Amino acid sequence: QVQLVESGGGLVQPGGSLRLSCAASGFTFSSYGMSWYRQNPGKERELVAAISNAGGGSTRYADSVKGRFTISRDNAKNTVYLQMNSLKPEDTAVYYCNAGYGLALVSWGQGTQVTVSS
Numbered sequence: 001q002v003q004l005v006e007s008g009g010g011l012v013q014p015g016g017s018l019r020l021s022c023a024a025s026g027f028t029f030s031s032y033g034m035s036w037y038r039q040n041p042g043k044e045r046e047l048v049a050a051i052s053n054a055g056g057g058s059t060r061y062a063d064s065v066k067g068r069f070t071i072s073r074d075n076a077k078n079t080v081y082l083q084m085n086s087l088k089p090e091d092t093a094v095y096y097c098n099a100g101y102g103l104a105l106v107s108w109g110q111g112t113q114v115t116v117s118s
Contacts, residue, residue: 002026002106004097009112012087020082020112022097030054033101034073034080038093039111048095049082050102060102064090087116 008020020036035050049071052058056073070083080097094111098104 002099004099004106004109006095006097006109006112009095009114011115011117013118014088014116016087016116017083017085018087018114020084020095020097020114022080022082022109024078024080024097024099027099027106029078030075032099032105033103034071035098035100035102035104036071036080036082037096037098037104038091038114039096040093045096047102050100051080052101058101084114087114089116092116 003025005023012018031053033050033052036048037045038048039045048062048065049069050060051071051073059071068086073080092115094113096108096111099106
């Protein structure tokens with residue numbers, strides 16, 4: 001059974017940092033690219049970052065987060081990370097991960113809330 005469990009969200013002040021984690025199970029993690037998305041109420045889910053499979057040699061980012069966010073993966077732990085620095089209020093959203101390089105190939109997890117506010 002495929003399962004994605006996101007964690008690491010919280011309340012942070014503008015300019016602060018958070019590291020999100022996504023623990024995956026039920027599929028061969030290293031064979032899949034992985035992506036992070038975010039969504040606010042009433043808005044479509046948007047792609048934030050993606051990393052290619054295996055060694056993760058390729059990454060892509062939304063223009064709004066380039067230079068501030070870094071996606072990485074640990075295949076031994078079946079986990080993908082999103083390091084978020086210099087956070088802005090507009091980064092506030094529920095963050096989700098999914099399998100696929102810029103794709104969403106499996107069922108969504110519960111997400112983790114990130115709130116950037118002073």
